[in-house]
Every structure is written in structure tokens, then in C-alpha cells.
Amino acid sequence: MRLAVVGAGWAGLAAAVRATQAGHDVTVFETAGMPGGRARSDHDDGAGDGATDNGQHILLGGYARTLALMRDVGVDVERALLRLPLSMTYPDGSGFALSPDGPRLLAAASALWSARGFGWIDKASTLVMTACWQWRRFRCPPAWTVDAMLRLAPTPRVRRMLIEPLCVAALNMPSAEASAEVFLAVMRDSLFGARDASDLLLPQLPLAQLLPLPALEWLRAHGATVHFRSRVTALARDGVRWQVVAGADAADLRKPEPAFDQVILATPAPEAARLTQALAPAWSAAAAALAHEPIVTVVLTAPPRAWAAPMLALRGDDTQAPAQFAFKLGDQVDGVDRVTLVVSAAGRWLERGSDAVAAACAAQYREVFGIADGVAVASVRTDKRATFRCTAGVVRPPMDILPGLRAAADYVAGPYPATLEAAVRAGEAAVVPG
Template sequence: MGGAPSVTMRVAVVGGGWAGLSAAVTAVGLGHDVRLFESAAVLGGRARSVHAPALETDIDNGQHILLGAYTATLALMRDLGLDPARRFVRLPLSVRSADGTLDLRAPPGLPAPLHVAAGLLAARGLSWKEKLSALRAMTVLRRSGWKTPRGATVQEWLSLTLQPPRLRALLWAPLCIATLNTPVEQACAQLFAHVLRDSLGASRRGVSDMLIPRTTLSELWPARVEELARSGAFGQGPHGASSAAAALEIHRSTTIRRLRYTGTGPSMREETGGEGGLCAGMPAGAQRLVLDDRPEAYDAVLLCGNTPSTSRLLATLPAQPGGDAFLDDLRAFEHAPIATLTLELERSFVLPSPMLLLHEDRHRGHFGQWLFQGQDAGRRLLHVVVSDADALLQWERSSAVAGMVEQLREQLRGHAMPAVLQHALIVEKRATFLAVPDLRRPGNRTPWPGVWVAGDWTDTGYPAVLEGAVRSGRDAARAMHASFSGASLGS
């Protein structure tokens, strides 16, 4: 690095979801003094644990699975001293329905991608025509480099690849709604292709494995970040040596409503601790950022909330060239809800697989799409997931719950589900953005000096999945660091 001094910046991260936590951990790892502000009482954003009084326990606000391809999340967990093997149930790729009408499992022993082809050919519940149609679609995608026609929806792609109607309903539509939270007639085919690339089309076997958390989402790794921040461990170098100013301070239940610039000059410090070690290329008196009326000023701010909150904060800053177009892009995002029904059963009940596909019938109130085994030691909790849950929200709550309980009893054939004692229904109204074609998703840099954005809605190449959030937060922190460290080297 040409002997240039290491510069520590004061950085604010607004938002304590997976993107914000990833950004904060990355920034402090690069040697910066970081403060994270989260409006909720619990870290994790749309992937967090909440207390359910009716169940007298903590449950997740939604069920999430990860893939072996989610390298950024797994690397982050290891950097935090966590062993993913202990935190996840790792399953070979499979799609099994609760009623037994579909059973697709990648057989052991075969290398990728042959394991998926063999699983499709051996799948129970699909005709030979349907199996060959699915294989043909995957082959066409692979040969095209996982590219789909520009602007195509998933429904249009299914028509182009001549997928039979029953196969669409039984396999493709459930996979689309589960991964994109967007109906096939609206969903972006290119994003769906990226999902298929990392699952059914994985080039290495372990990459397509499904990872189901053994713990609540807060315990999975966000709680570890808070633990390390509280103990001051982030201020330790890789060999236990103290780093002069690197630290992470977390403020929960703190809503930030306004940003403003102040011309008091940068706070950047050299690693020796001297104040005012300015980066070359950063003019004396360069503007810093203040959050609301807080007394401290920041050299950089990383906004890691959803698009509505991010656009509201950016709109409080002075106009910048390109700023109106940036805000218009954020305001163009639409969102869809996800509902999760947690049932407490009278006694222990073990599902034939930790995750099962459910068949919808919305006219009967059968809204459930996936069924998960709970993480409780007593095996008495079940979680029913409803993506694209607008239709469910039109029902009276008790009727919707009764309909989904009826759905489970009908579809868990041969498995007598015990009586339901209690339940909790959680709805995330803005769970994910609608993943439609030609949606303009921004990068991490904004037109406003010193301000970066991160979230699963940025241009990650993924739909609104947790891996996208982690990658976006990491990349935003790296871009922020490179912007300032590059200036210090005169680059």
C-alpha cells in the first residue's frame, strides 16, 4: 500500500437487518469506528425472532432456508466464530409434498449436475413427459449461460420451454413463489434462472444443498454480532492486538428520520490515533453527515433499510445531480407480504422431512405453501409459510387459521397430526420487493457524497433472499472503504 497510513473513519449504519449487520461487521473489520442504528427492539430485520405471548416462546417472523451456494453468509458466520455445520440442518436438494404426490430427491453418490437429473427422472408423482420437459428446460438454461429472454416473465419462460400445465402447478409455480415472492405471471424469468442455477443447476454437489436453521434466526448469527460488539471484541486485531479506533456500537429501538451535512471537517484518524489525518483528495472542511440532532458527525453513512425508508432519508438531503432519478427508482419498487402461521401441538409430532410442499386452494382457505418443522426441543411446533399473502389478508384471521389447519390435516396423509393448542400468525406486509422484469435496482453508491445503500433490493443478481442482503452490505462497506482509502493513496 506504499506505506500509506491506515485511516479510520467514523461510519453510521442505519438499519440492523442482515444487510446492515453485514455492512457493520465488514466496516469494523476494515478498521473503522462504526455505530449501527436499528428502529426495532431486535436485530435482524425481516429475518429476526419475536416473542409470541400465546406460545410463551420466541419464534421467527418468517421461515427461511439457505443454500450451500450462499458463500457470503457462510463466510460471515465463520468470521464471527460460528460453525455453520452446527447451526444448520444440511439436506440434499429435494422437493417433497406433504401429501406424497410429489417426491423429488437428489440421490447420493452422483456428482452435480447428474444428481438433479437423476432425481428428476426418479421423482414420484411426475409423468415421463413432465420429467423430460423439466430436464429440457434446465438443459436449455444451462446451454444459454442461464440467460432468459430480456423482459420475460416466468410464465412466458415456461411457455417458451413448453412446460406442461400440471408440471407448472406442481413444481415451477411453488418454487417461483417461494424464492421470488412474486406470482409467475409477474415474476422476472432472469432472476428465477439465477435461483435455478444455484439449486437445480448447481455445478458442485454441496452448492445445491438446502440449509435449514437449527436455531431461531436471531440466534443464527445476529445475536453473535451484538455479543461481540458488547464485549469490545471487534476492537481486537486478528491476533488479539488492539486496533486503535475500530469498534462497533449498536443502538436498538432508535429510529433515524433525517440526514444533513455539516461542514466541520472530517473526523478521520490515522491508526496512531492522531485527529485530523485527512485523506489526500478530501478537501479541508469537507462535509460530514449528521443523523437527526445527534451530536456526533460521520464521515460516511450506509443506509440499509428497505426502499421506502431509504428513499425517505435520502430525500432529507440537499438535491444532487442524478438524485431525483435515484429516488424515482427506489419509489418504483412494490412489495408483497409473507405470512407465517406457527402452531403449537398437543404433543410431539415429527414431519417426514423438515420442509414439505403444500398444495394451495385459496377458495377453501388453504393458503399454506410450505410446512416446516419447528426448532423446539419438544417437536411440538409447526410453521406454515404463505408467500404472496395478499389473498390471505382478505380473510378474517380465525377463518384463515382454521382453513390452514384443515389443509394440514388433509395433506399429511398417514400422519395423524395432534390437536392444536395455540397458534401465532405473523404477517410481514413488506417482506420482499416484487421481482418483476426490468426493475431498475441500484448499486451501492448514491449521488449523495458520503452515502451508500445496501439491501436485498440492490443489484445483487439475486431476488430478495438473505444471501443478497449479506452480499450487498459487505459490498457497500467495501465500496465505502475503497472510496476513502483510494483518495488517501492519491488514486
């Protein structure tokens, strides 16, 4: 089959690699000058050094399809990702950390037992809550929010210190609005999944080197064609085949492409909606109806401080403390720490402007670590459409649009929220076996 993939984010790359492996003749069209989409690295000096990621990403041990794809295109996953047992540690040492050893249930029970900052009522209510999840087989009505699901248990402290951070980390949504159905699916497959499924995998390399560049190299080595700066402006039926019309500014696209047997639309939802508006109005309307939630990533330089873990949970709030997580992954440079603060579900904060969010993050960091001077904002990045809003009852468009036309991206109907694993799974699922 001649197959076109529109978009070279992680979903498009997954589709392109698996389709090439299945023996199809693959052509990828990408608007940008690089692969990776929302999980890409830009270069701030144009020379290939000083890559800056489009926001801090974390992977989980349960990202089985993503990790398999990375390995298949030649990534040394053990070197690329720092593997840590799941922890929700706050700067003052409170919180919990799973032990890497011993049987799973014992490790979870011991993490709960030794969790600091929680009383016995909090711990008992957490046990009741998780027992209920298991008893209900991690299912609930689609219209429930996480808060509605948890109205009886656990205690407010567990909600604040455990559920809310897990919810914004996994769904990029506050628990008051987040889909309980999707939240439970994440809990089932991570915390209650295979032994290492809840492990945190923290990137040790720029995002581009985790998948986008190795996948690009693999695709070219295996005969696929990849056009950059080549925005697809229209799709048209040509009998049972498809014409793909790409932007005139495509430097490497000199002659019109012959028709394709299948097109995989791996763009974000608004662009997929635009491209299908005349072809499949109902599908297009469902894609266009999805709303989006931003993430702000603030990099600070600060006087050195010892951290209990490379990733810390922070007590975010709606008035003074925007960030929910902080990361310290690199070494000190010139005697200062370089730390990354992440503001998830950032919609309300962004009404004040991104500079104000960055300044509030710097103030939050000073407060948390008791630092008077020397905390400065090095960079601030805002992705206004970081993820689709995974609210209770959200309707996600299906993979199949029309015969020979499929969607593959993180928003397509599936059990998971907008994540790298959802994108890769969608990309793989869209490929017709060879």
C-alpha cells in the same frame, strides 16, 4: 473513516462487521430494540426464553457470503443449520429429492428419473427446459415473466409441482408475475451451482442466534458502537461529510454525533426513500416505487404424524389452500406436533384477514393429513413488507446514492431476489476498503 450504518438488519450488520474489519470507526443506528430486522427473533415473555422468529427462514448451501459472515462472527454453522439435499417432497411421498452422493449431474438425473408423481413426458419436458436454460446461459430479456419464459416447456404438472413452488420459495412471487431473469440467476447459482449450493439449510436455533446477536457481540468486542431505539430521522450534508440526526428517544444517544465520512443506508426501501427525498430525488423515487409482497407464517399444534422430510411442499391454491410449504423442526411437546405453515406471495390471501388465512391453513393441514380433530392455531405472523415485488422488468435502485452515501439492503440492484444472501452481499459491497 468514521462510518455510520443506518439499520441493523442482516445487510447493516454485514456492512458494520466488514467495515470494522477494514479498520473504520463504525457507529450503527437501529430503530428497534434488537438487531436482525426482518430476520429477527422477538421474545414473547420478555425473559429471553420462548423466542419467536419473524417467520420461518431457510438458507441455501449457495449462500456463500452469509455462511462466511456467520463463521467470522463465531457461529458454529454446522450446529446452527440442518443441512439436507434439495427436495420437493409432498406429504403423499410424491416429488423429487436430490441424492447427497455421487457426481452432480448423475444425482440430478437420478432424482428426475425416480421422481414420484411425474410421467415420462413430464420428465422429458423438464430435461428440455433445463437444457434450454443452460444453452441460453441462464439469461433472458428482463421483461419476461417466468410463465412467459416457460410457454413451450415443461408440462402443466411440472409447472404446478416444481416450478411454481420453486418460484414462490425463491422470489415470494407467483410465476405469472415473477422476473424470469432473477429466477434464472437463482437456478444457476443453486441447482446448477457448486456441489452443495442447492442444499437446504434449516435453522436449528432462533434467527437471532444465526447472525444478529453473535454479530452484535462481535461488533462491541471490536470497538464498534451500536445504538438501539435510535431511529435516524434525517441525513444532512456537512461539507464532504454527513450529519446523522437520530430520534430524541434514543436513551443511549446523549450528545450529537460528530459528522461521518460515509453513511451506509441499510433500512428497507420506503425508509431509505424518505431519508433521501430532498438529497437525491431520482434515487429516492426509484426506491419509493418498489412494491412489496407479504408472507404469512402460521404455527399449528396437531396430533403426531410421521413426515417424509422435515420440510414438505404443499399444493397451495387461490381458494382453499393458502400454504405452499410446511416445516416440522422441533420435537413433539406434550405428545403434539408443532408445525409451521408458510404462505408466500400472500397478498391476495390477506384480503380476507390474517385470522381467515390461519383458519384456512389449519383446514388445509387437516385435509392433507386426514386429521378430523385436534389441529389448532398457536400463532400467526404477518409481515406485510416481507420482500420487494420481484416482478418482470422491476427497476431496483443502485448502491451509490451520492458521494459518501450508499444503500445496502436486499432491494438494491443485484442478481438475487430479496433474501438473506442478497442483504449480506449488499452490506459487504457497500463498504469502502480500508
